[in-house]
Amino acid sequence: MSLANKYRPKTFDEMIWQEHIIDILKAQMKSRDVVHHNYLLFWPRWTWKTTSARLIAKALNCLNLQDWNPCNHCANCELINNWTSLDYVEIDAASHTWVDNIREEIIDKASYPPTTLSKKIYVIDEVHMLSKWAFNALLKTIEEPKGNVCFIFATTEIHKVPDTIISRCQVFNYKKVPDNAMVSHLENICKQENLKYTESALKIISNISEWCVRDAVKYVDQVSILWDLNEENVARFLWVAWESLIKETLQDIKTWDREKIFSKLDNIWWQGIDLSQFAKQTIGYLDQHLLEDTDFYLRCSEIFWDIISTIKRYPYPIVAYKIAINKYLNGNNTESTSKPVIEKKIISEEKKNDWKKEEPQKIEEQKPEIKQDSEKKAENTPQENKPNDHKDYSWNFKELWNNVLEKMNKPTAQTHLKDEAIIEKKEGNILEITVITSLAKVLLNNEDNKKVLEKLLSDELGENITMNITFIKKEEYFAQKMWL
Numbered sequence: 001m002s003l004a005n006k007y008r009p010k011t012f013d014e015m016i017w018q019e020h021i022i023d024i025l026k027a028q029m030k031s032r033d034v035v036h037h038n039y040l041l042f043w044p045r046w047t048w049k050t051t052s053a054r055l056i057a058k059a060l061n062c063l064n065l066q067d068w069n070p071c072n073h074c075a076n077c078e079l080i081n082n083w084t085s086l087d088y089v090e091i092d093a094a095s096h097t098w099v100d101n102i103r104e105e106i107i108d109k110a111s112y113p114p115t116t117l118s119k120k121i122y123v124i125d126e127v128h129m130l131s132k133w134a135f136n137a138l139l140k141t142i143e144e145p146k147g148n149v150c151f152i153f154a155t156t157e158i159h160k161v162p163d164t165i166i167s168r169c170q171v172f173n174y175k176k177v178p179d180n181a182m183v184s185h186l187e188n189i190c191k192q193e194n195l196k197y198t199e200s201a202l203k204i205i206s207n208i209s210e211w212c213v214r215d216a217v218k219y220v221d222q223v224s225i226l227w228d229l230n231e232e233n234v235a236r237f238l239w240v241a242w243e244s245l246i247k248e249t250l251q252d253i254k255t256w257d258r259e260k261i262f263s264k265l266d267n268i269w270w271q272g273i274d275l276s277q278f279a280k281q282t283i284g285y286l287d288q289h290l291l292e293d294t295d296f297y298l299r300c301s302e303i304f305w306d307i308i309s310t311i312k313r314y315p316y317p318i319v320a321y322k323i324a325i326n327k328y329l330n331g332n333n334t335e336s337t338s339k340p341v342i343e344k345k346i347i348s349e350e351k352k353n354d355w356k357k358e359e360p361q362k363i364e365e366q367k368p369e370i371k372q373d374s375e376k377k378a379e380n381t382p383q384e385n386k387p388n389d390h391k392d393y394s395w396n397f398k399e400l401w402n403n404v405l406e407k408m409n410k411p412t413a414q415t416h417l418k419d420e421a422i423i424e425k426k427e428g429n430i431l432e433i434t435v436i437t438s439l440a441k442v443l444l445n446n447e448d449n450k451k452v453l454e455k456l457l458s459d460e461l462g463e464n465i466t467m468n469i470t471f472i473k474k475e476e477y478f479a480q481k482m483w484l
């Protein structure tokens, strides 16, 4: 059995770093007769999704709860574990068959009482993929909760789930597992499996698994074949870099010594390290250590984003590194070389105003205000609050943002800013933008990026736009949205 399966959580208590959810679930199990919730499980990143849904399903049906955890041995737990009861249904909404058949397969059948279990459970994974029609059909079912039917929805993109569904569910935000908790979890596994390990090696694994426990355990499993999880083995087996190598590389870049930097890069390349992964690891490192050398690390973030976005264009990834670093080294002597080129491109590019055409009236309404504001330029502060702006333009803001990012001509920035930076409202010529990840924050705090985006937004809206950026953690952001 793989370690990932062996250490898959079988009780609530085994879900690491999710105490905020465990406490609520256990409290609900204690007062079992009042449990008539539907659940919406939200993950910032794919992890133990169906596992967690199954845990709740088992606990709701378990005949012999152990400290309010499912026992995993009673008849009902077994039925769910083996997936042999018709009362327990797991559906992947990403599959179109289910979307089409939602009425026949779920809604009609949900009205019959359970036959083998005490509660009928429908788990719908990737629920945000359901069509509007399917959501409406579901809504009617969950609006009239029955004591013996429970829906458990799971999603990685809660912003795509309609508010009407969210407001009728108990929402659980699963947290990313930070390095410390992840490393101690992996340590426990290594001890139980009699594996030799070093803490720094486990830290690398935590880092490349991007806070996802399942992936981290999978990596431990892969390297465990060598029985010794040290930095060298982890690096060799997973083709990744160890932290001191990343640090050294950054120090070399700081010397501006082209020969030294390029020879270091060649060295990394010949060691067989996966250079795409190396760029990602470096960005992770920069983000974690941003305060140690903020200006330099922000510039480095930009270099490595450049590398990630161009690396696939070259048959040898090392070339992407050398070009990006060379550009940076040249830029230090003659300001930024890339900026004039980008601006030229923006001016020459044909405007895409499709989003304007669809709602022409609203744009015109804005115009008198626009002129006034553009005269006042950047130091302008909004004169009046227009609470309705948000609602009226929310549909357009998304389109506006996507159009602008497309024109920015930076695929990586586009990918990360698309859903991780949100235009909240426009007040005068100020666009209020919320960023919900630290990577998006780094990208938008970069002066060059900011200038380019403000220029593009100004072109689209026909006035001098200033972006006002607020950072808020993704989980908190969606939690706020949910209760608004």
Ligand SMILES: [Zn+2]
Binding pocket: 061, 062, 063, 064, 065, 070, 071, 072, 073, 074, 075, 076, 077, 078
């Ligand atoms: Zn049980």
